[in-house]
Amino acid sequence: MTAIDKAALESAQALDVKRVRADFPILDLEVNGKPLVFLDNAASSQMPQPVIDRIVRYQSAEHANIHRAVHYLSETATAEYEAARRKVQRFINAREEREVIYTSGTTDGINLVAHGYGRKFFGEGDEIILTTLEHHSNIVPWQMVAQEKGVKIRVVPINDRGELDLEAYRGLFTARTKFVGTTHVSNALGTINPVKDMIAFAHERGVPVLVDGAQAVPHLHVDVQDLDCDFYAFSGHKLCGPTGIGILYGKAPLLEKMQPFKGGGDMILSVTFEKTTYNTIPHKFEAGTPPIMPAIGLGAAVDYLSGVGMDRIAAHETDLLDYATQSVNRMGGVRIIGTAERKAAVLSFAVEGVHPHDVGTLLNEEGVAIRTGHHCAQPVMQRFKVPATCRASFAFYNTMEEVDALVAAIGKVQKVFG
Numbered sequence: 001m002t003a004i005d006k007a008a009l010e011s012a013q014a015l016d017v018k019r020v021r022a023d024f025p026i027l028d029l030e031v032n033g034k035p036l037v038f039l040d041n042a043a044s045s046q047m048p049q050p051v052i053d054r055i056v057r058y059q060s061a062e063h064a065n066i067h068r069a070v071h072y073l074s075e076t077a078t079a080e081y082e083a084a085r086r087k088v089q090r091f092i093n094a095r096e097e098r099e100v101i102y103t104s105g106t107t108d109g110i111n112l113v114a115h116g117y118g119r120k121f122f123g124e125g126d127e128i129i130l131t132t133l134e135h136h137s138n139i140v141p142w143q144m145v146a147q148e149k150g151v152k153i154r155v156v157p158i159n160d161r162g163e164l165d166l167e168a169y170r171g172l173f174t175a176r177t178k179f180v181g182t183t184h185v186s187n188a189l190g191t192i193n194p195v196k197d198m199i200a201f202a203h204e205r206g207v208p209v210l211v212d213g214a215q216a217v218p219h220l221h222v223d224v225q226d227l228d229c230d231f232y233a234f235s236g237h238k239l240c241g242p243t244g245i246g247i248l249y250g251k252a253p254l255l256e257k258m259q260p261f262k263g264g265g266d267m268i269l270s271v272t273f274e275k276t277t278y279n280t281i282p283h284k285f286e287a288g289t290p291p292i293m294p295a296i297g298l299g300a301a302v303d304y305l306s307g308v309g310m311d312r313i314a315a316h317e318t319d320l321l322d323y324a325t326q327s328v329n330r331m332g333g334v335r336i337i338g339t340a341e342r343k344a345a346v347l348s349f350a351v352e353g354v355h356p357h358d359v360g361t362l363l364n365e366e367g368v369a370i371r372t373g374h375h376c377a378q379p380v381m382q383r384f385k386v387p388a389t390c391r392a393s394f395a396f397y398n399t400m401e402e403v404d405a406l407v408a409a410i411g412k413v414q415k416v417f418g
């Protein structure tokens with residue numbers, strides 16, 4: 001099995017997928033006269049009715065700008081916005097709510113750290129470590145800072161299965177290493193990285209670590225205190241929540257030392273033309289009117305996922321991935337790219353002799369939604385010497401029958417091009 005945590009999986013009660021699906025109105029759609037089979041969850045997952053209802057209630061009866069007035073609506077919106085922060089805090093087990101910063105998404109959170117931490121603490125000749133598996137969001141912000149500060153980026157290689165070479169990782173550390181950025185789960189291949197061990201190794205050398213959790217939080221039970229990461233970034237829209245909201249978790253002492261990345265309202269205590277004094281964390285990093293409705297929607301999403309149970313979600317998705325992997329392997333003429341021992345929810349593949357874009361287009365005719373392209377992870381594509389892959393990515397509301405539909409649709413593609 002493509003193991004996540006066998007013991008947890010075995011102890012988890014089976015997920016009632018039929019019941020869960022009833023919460024997602026969009027899954028009843030037909031596309032091209034076929035039932036929608038939505039397998040593009042790594043890009044953005046769908047929203048259940050309780051989250052939609054929560055957003056409607058907020059917009060219908062609670063909306064006003066927050067932190068700025070004493071009237072009923074503003075106080076209600078402020079209380080709900082801050083309550084959602086505490087829900088997220090519990091969901092990822094952050095020590096304190098002030099360690100949970102609202103961002104617009106994973107990309108925004110990583111930029112905040114690259115600019116807020118990197119610009120202040122990196123100097124000429126310093127080094128940072130990233131991995132081949134990174135999404136562009138965990139490469140480009142570091143490159144921008146590295147170019148400005150004269151910092152060298154060193155990259156952890158991967159093997160043919162798409163797993164990090166940990167020996168090489170350990171060998172990349174030098175006296176100049178100032179930071180590590182690593183993805184928890186690869187969006188292009190599904191590889192689950194051993195981030196806890198990587199963090200422990202970095203900490204022995206006094207090096208802080210940022211984890212890109214965009215693809216982990218929707219699929220695994222994430223405990224930031226257990227991981228002991230210094231920063232952890234993720235997005236609401238991959239977590240059954242709205243777009244425009246994300247979370248950056250950071251350890252309070254580090255956040256307190258950092259420069260704010262954006263200036264403006266709410267992040268200040270006082271302003272004169274000579275000097276600005278910044279607000280305390282987390283507000284120091286939340287300039288301007290924040291995404292109030294998306295934050296409250298995210299709070300509802302983590303409530304919903306906690307209700308379903310992250311262990312149950314992980315167990316069902318592991319079953320889906322195992323079944324899909326076996327079914328595709330039996331087909332012939334389809335190569336799975338990314339065969340790591342520990343994987344989550346992603347099946348990247350190439351159909352022999354057919355461009356991924358054509359595969360995606362023909363699958364869409366069968367109602368099957370997958371993603372084709374480089375998945376914003378061009379270094380991974382370069383490593384496997386492919387311009388693009390086809391990527392089916394699963395969520396807990398997907399079924400074995402939908403895996404069958406995917407396999408049947410790939411079979412049709414092979415016939416068309418055969």
Ligand SMILES: Cc1ncc(COP(=O)(O)O)c(C=O)c1O
Nearest residue numbers: 105106107135137187214215235
């Ligand atoms: C691993 C990973 N990191 C970062 C991102 C960027 O997320 P967002 O576009 O929500 O900022 C994604 C999105 O696909 C991702 O999969």
